[in-house]
Amino acid sequence: MSALMSREFRLALRAGTGALTGLLFFLAVIAVIPFGVGPDMKLLARIGPAILWIGALLASLLGLDRLFQIDREDGSLDLMVAGQDMVSLCVTVFAKALSHWLVTVLPLVIAAPLLGLIMNMEPLAIGAATLTLLVGTPAITFIGAVGAAVTVALPRGGLLVSVLILPLVIPVLIFGVSATLGAVEDTTPFLAPFQILCALTLFFAVLGTIAAAFSLKSID
Amino acid sequence: MRLVADGLGGTRGGTELFSGISFVLGPRDGMAVTGANGAGKSTLLRILAGLFRQSSGTVSIVEGDGKPVPDALHYLGPLNAMKDQLTAAENLAFWQGFLPSHETAKAMDVEEALDAVRLPHVSDIPFGYLSTGQKRRVAIARLLCVHRPVWLVDEPTSGLDKASEQLFAGLAIDHLAKGGVLVAATHLPLGIDELQTLVIGGQRQSREGLTP
Numbered sequence: 062m063s064a065l066m067s068r069e070f071r072l073a074l075r076a077g078t079g080a081l082t083g084l085l086f087f088l089a090v091i092a093v094i095p096f097g098v099g100p101d102m103k104l105l106a107r108i109g110p111a112i113l114w115i116g117a118l119l120a121s122l123l124g125l126d127r128l129f130q131i132d133r134e135d136g137s138l139d140l141m142v143a144g145q146d147m148v149s150l151c152v153t154v155f156a157k158a159l160s161h162w163l164v165t166v167l168p169l170v171i172a173a174p175l176l177g178l179i180m181n182m183e184p185l186a187i188g189a190a191t192l193t194l195l196v197g198t199p200a201i202t203f204i205g206a207v208g209a210a211v212t213v214a215l216p217r218g219g220l221l222v223s224v225l226i227l228p229l230v231i232p233v234l235i236f237g238v239s240a241t242l243g244a245v246e247d248t249t250p251f252l253a254p255f256q257i258l259c260a261l262t263l264f265f266a267v268l269g270t271i272a273a274a275f276s277l278k279s280i281d
Numbered sequence: 282m283r284l285v286a287d288g289l290g291g292t293r294g295g296t297e298l299f300s301g302i303s304f305v306l307g308p309r310d311g312m313a314v315t316g317a318n319g320a321g322k323s324t325l326l327r328i329l330a331g332l333f334r335q336s337s338g339t340v341s342i343v344e345g346d347g348k349p350v351p352d353a354l355h356y357l358g359p360l361n362a363m364k365d366q367l368t369a370a371e372n373l374a375f376w377q378g379f380l381p382s383h384e385t386a387k388a389m390d391v392e393e394a395l396d397a398v399r400l401p402h403v404s405d406i407p408f409g410y411l412s413t414g415q416k417r418r419v420a421i422a423r424l425l426c427v428h429r430p431v432w433l434v435d436e437p438t439s440g441l442d443k444a445s446e447q448l449f450a451g452l453a454i455d456h457l458a459k460g461g462v463l464v465a466a467t468h469l470p471l472g473i474d475e476l477q478t479l480v481i482g483g484q485r486q487s488r489e490g491l492t493p
Contacts, residue, residue, distance in 0.1 A: 064378030068367070075366035136360025140380065143330045144354040280332075 062156040069160035079124060084168045087120035091176040102181045109180035110190045110241035113173055117194055118201060118234055121166045122226075125205035126212060126219040128161050129277065133213050142277055150274045154206060158270065162202040170194045189244035189251070193258060197237040200262040203269030204229045210273035214280060233261055282350055283307045284329070284431055284462050288338035291324045298324055299481050300337060308430075311453070311463035311473060316481035322466035323359070325481065326433050329464060330356040342431060352381045355427070357434040361420035365409025369395065369419045372408055373426050380427045387459075388428040398422045399448060413440040421449060424456075431462045438469060447472060 073080040094112050095105055132138040141153050173194050177187035208226040212218030236254040243251035283305055290300035298321030306312060314322045327333040329340055331354075342353045363372040373391045382388045395401050398418040403411060408419065417440045424432055432453070438446045450472040453463055457475060465471055 064375055068364070068371075068375045068379075071371065072364060072366055134360075135364065136358050136362035137364070139330075139332055139356060139358055139360075140362050140376070143332050143356045144352065 062152055065153060065156045066160045069157065069164060073160075073164040079127070080164050081168070083120040083123045083165045084172060086123055087116050087169050087172060088176070090116040090119065091179055095179060095181075105181045106183065106186070109177060109182040110186055110245070111238050112180060113177060113182075113190045114194070114197075114234055114237050114241070116176070117166075117169045117173065117198060118230060120169055121198055121201050122205065122223045122230075124165055125161075125202070125209050125226075126222040128157060128206060128209040129213045129273075130209070130218070138213070138277070142280075147274060147278070150278060151270050154210070154274045154277065155266070155270045158202050158206040158273070159199075161206075162199050166198045166202055170198065183245065186241065186245045189241045193237045193240045193255065196255075196262055197233050197258045200233045200258075200265045201226075201230050203262075203265040204233075206269050206273040207276065210276035213277065233258065236261065282342065282344055282353065282430055282462075284340075284342050284464070286329065286338065286340045289325070289328060289335050289340060290337035291321055291328050291333065292336045293321070293324055297336065302338070302479070302481075304479065306462045306464070308460035308462065309457050309475075311457050311465070311476040312479055313471060313473075313476045314464065314466040314479045314481060315468055318468075320481045322468075322481060323435050326356070326435050326464065326466045327358075330354060330433050332356070350383075350430075352383050353429055353431050355424050355429040355432045355434075357420060357424060357432070357437055359435055359439070361408075361416050362423070363408045363416065363419060365407060367408060368405050369400070369408055369411065369422075370404035372419065373422055376423050377426045380429075382428040383430055384428050386428075389425045391422075391426055394422040394425040395419070397425055397452065398445075414442055414445055417441055418445060418448075421452065425452070430460065431464070432456060433464050435466045436469075437465060437467070438471065 091112065098105060129138060132141065142150065170191060173191045174187050177190055204226050205222065208222040211225065212221050215221065236258045239249065240251055240254035240258055243249040243254055285305050287303050289302040291298050302325065304312065314325055316322050324333060328335045342350045344350055370391050373394060377391060389397065392404065395404050398421055400415060400418055403415060408416065411419065421437065438449055441449065453473055457463055
């Protein structure tokens, strides 16, 4: 697992792997929102958490289709699957998904406070949005791993992955945004949606990994 | 340790390519799988490697007492399974760390393996900059830096020059001499005398003792 993760990190640092595409997309989306919405500072602050979450969600969908495809194209995936039992294949899938999250989605979480300023959000709202993104976005990656594994044999599966997994990531978005709003507003709770968000991540870290491993095993 | 195939059948895209292929390969046994394009050589190899499901029959790698052997298989497919952005040594070091060796003591270091394919000078060059033949030789070095007794190689010498073909033959003979098993899908003679031949073609399979 450590060998695989260190390879993924190394690849992300080398040119031509597109690891930062998601971050640039996230920056672009958030930067144009104030121009589109207009200079209504209160409105921006109110929709800020939702916009940050939607931007991060769409940005983390970008590049998900490449999760296993790059390894299939050069033949590496064969070696990762051949002769492996289910447990070690699950470990491989988990390591790949986790390093994908660390390399492409964690930068989004780190950039979120800065982009929160663009949206005129209060410090508390910025903190809450960043925290919910930190615990919620791994669920998106693990759900996405299933979509990536199912479509690994399709050469242009990018859009299909997004369409396949979108219904499954909607709950993550709902609870992420409602937890963020709960931290800011007095009338709505914070802890309950936040705990559900944590549960979603833990649940899909297990189920997504196993489902993706089974899907990779049955490529024919 | 034996590689046992019993009544193997393979289909691709709904068409049956072969059926009823049975063989037992023990230590020091090598087999060349030959046949026309599309006869099913690569399919048979992928079935042996567990990458495709067979339509009938069984395949297993077992000890003398019938226990399955873990981490026994090397698969060298038509693709090299290396990342262009990483150097040759980094690629090999990754596979060495990722794939468990059957007997770690028998695995070579990355440097030794690159020496063995006569490419010690490319270890720090990104894999993408190497020539086709050099890439293939680095992929062959993977078979050496992770020790596994059964080699399944699909057109191992594609892209190699004459000298490198002989180099691969030498490595394969060495592997057999140390008690390894080799199954090679190829339509070129590999220059290894000890190989049995399995011809796949249409519905007819024949098996001869020695290569001509």
